[in-house]
Amino acid sequence: MTLDPRTAARLDHRLATAQREGRLPSVTAGLVRGGRLVWSGAVGSLDGRAGGEVADDDTQYRMGSITKTFVGVCVLRLRDAGRLDLADRFEDHVPGSALGRVSIEQLLSHAGGTQAETDGPWWERTPGGDWAELAAAPAGQRFRAGRRFHYSNVGYGALGRLLEVHHGVGWADVVRTELLEPLGMTRTTTRPSGRAAQGLAVHPFADVLLPEPEHDAGAMAPAGQLWSTVRDLGRWAAFLGGDTAGLLSADTLAEMCEPHHVVDEPGQPWTGAHGLGWQVWNVEGKRFAGHGGSMPGFLAGLRVALDGGDGVVTLTNTTATTVMRSLGDDLLATLGEEPAPVEPWVASGDPALLELAGTWHWGPSVTTARFTGEHLVLGEPGTGRGSRFARVGDGVDTWVGLDGYYTGEPLRVVRRADGSVAHLDLASFRYTRTPYDPEGDVPGGVDDLGWR
Template sequence: MTSDHENPTDATGPSGITETDRFTELLPATRRALLHRVATAQAEGRAPSLVAAVVRDGRPVWAAGRGTVDGREPDPERTRYRIGSITKSLLAVLVLRLRDEGLFDLGDPIGRYVDTPAGGEATVAQLLSHSSGLAAEPRGPWWERTDGGLRPTPGDLFGERPQRHRVGELFHYSNTGYALLGGLVEKLRGERWYPVLRREVLLPLGMERTTYAPEAPYAQGWAVHPWADVVLPEPAADTGLMAPAGQLWSTAADLGRFAAFLLSGDDRVLAAATLAEMRRPAVDPQNPDWSGAYGLGLQLVRAGGRVLVGHTGSMPGFLGTVLASPEEGIAAVALANQTSMPGIGALVAGLVETVAEAEPRIPDPWRPDPDADLALLELTGPWYWGPRALAIRLTADRTLDLAPLDGAGGRASRFRPEADGTWTGLDAYYAGETLRVVRRPDGSVSHLDLGTFVLTREPYAPGDVVPGGVADGGWR
């Protein structure tokens, strides 16, 4: 990773095109603007130390450290910080990986797999999306600052009123719910959740410095006095059964690798379609302005006119955030070692905004598709849903892109080809619905059947196969 104190290098690849030619290096003005944001956040937030990193198009392009750890500036590549609830997103990737293997269904109740005195009727999807209705915190003393040995069994996690809302009723953040998801992994794999996560998610993504416990070099967690420039060390407990909710330690560089995964996926870890499933809102947000929502283990944040996906994290003495803009191919990370520092999420969103606005994405050059299925050209062009004009374009991998010609979004959707000759909707109203080509006896296309809606080549032409028929005499 290129740090703010290093000179950019132009590594030439096999094609003879330099990395700078590929627009992977940031301009000096952009780098200075990023450093200014980080330096200001560390100074005004009074963080003992802070590290940050930016990823563009899957590649690390900038990193910086401010403050000190053990008397030295923190190293974004090597210095570990506790990442808190970012742990949840990593665990969610693993849970969905097991789902994709066919080991369970998201609609299965967790009680089918985990022996728990509470929350057993909540589905795996509801636990991932914090709509299980379970209490936010486990019973007993503040779990983030006390040893997990105080809660040795699932029965020790729940107090007298473990269910705070009806299952599936609304979004209510629940750390205890993720403890149950850790138990799900252990039941299905037959070993502790962290070794499975490391083997199946962390190492394939190159996150070798993401660990269960702190390993040198790592930052001490501090509480900063609200009215004086003095600090107090925070404990770093092994949280036991609650560990899936916020135990892990990582570096800015490792979380940058996770951010790159959030941008474009990695089939070795999770299918692109499953990653897209994680990034969709799974439950209505509780904030009235819809500035944020929650998917399957990922937070969605509206900032600067864009929707960012990722997660925030906090544990006593530590704060962190990772946010990605898949549409722009930019992601950012920040980690600090203090208990309370308003604005770290805004800092990370600002790092994304700085790069996106200073250096807009350069589109890839258009080229003809050498693998296009020419037989599908007969499906392209204008179609009509009654009098509504739409058009179908053929895109990569035999995907069909349907959009209204007046530009209004409404019923726009992309359709994935299936082995039986149909297509399945991927977006909005038609997500999951089937598009079927209906042919005449001579093999020519008669119309399209889209979830029972009929699309024809002319708007209500006489003789068209339209449910309810076309009025005699046609248009008048």
């Protein structure tokens, strides 16, 4: 797909405006649609000075907490391989720390109640120690585990150690071999490599710069160590949009993007939540997932629309600014105004399913069963108890709910002795072709005198 030149010009102008208004030394951004980078732009120089080396989409920036999404995916891969359960306590796998009684799921979703930062010096600006040092430090419980969302960088240091214990190598080696190399993300590293931006702070009251330190965060590195480029993070956005290259199942990716704990800000509506490694947002009914990132000298953002897969990545080398969040939203909105390619309709349905389509009755209420792609749709998903159902196995008689009230619930096709469909059994509710069909084995029976 090639963007309309007018759309690309608007995107370039928005990026340039953000760089100037936000006083960003440099900024790069990219948009993903259909699983590939369809636009990228860069403004500014790597050292923030006139005549300096200019940024581009292959310039590395520190991604900060977007690192956590890579750690989270690797943990879920362990779960899918049967090597752990998300309900396991951390100490079941990594004994000897104050985090022991917190579950793996709670660490992934920041619901363990664990303190946000380390007890030592500001870990983001000072070299970090090893796991033994981190584990020996007391980890304060700010809240009862499972009670609420409380962001914890310490918790992701622990999850990095979990990966090391299971794989026998460093957490970064796990991420590299399991994700980065298979996805072709060759410019994502734990320390700056090749063309990389200098981390900078911009004075709040003058146009002068201060270099920020760069270091190895040690055991805290899984919370925010990785460096990357727009090109590489564009591939990661495509991964989140569903192009996982077989490295993660669609069901597991969807599970990671479910809102496990809302981010509750007093006096504010709930628009954000946290899944398993991914942040989740609900913006006027539209669901997004991704993550933000910040380290001294750098800010980063990744956001993908879960319905459709359009995504945006942003990277800049400044410590603080107010323009980056709105920049990502604006770029994504501009992409949304560009019509996406429309795949032509073709007849691809299974005639064997026609015996299930049409009108059904749950008691006196009327609903319709239809087929959309591979799904049986009963009613209107998002309205009442409407839901989509996916086929279980190779036959046509067993289905499982995908939406709302019936998520995970079974739907069975019950047949008569001659093989014809008698009724549908949906989580014990009976759906019959006519209201309270006495031949539909309606629980409680049907009055012998019938309707009157």
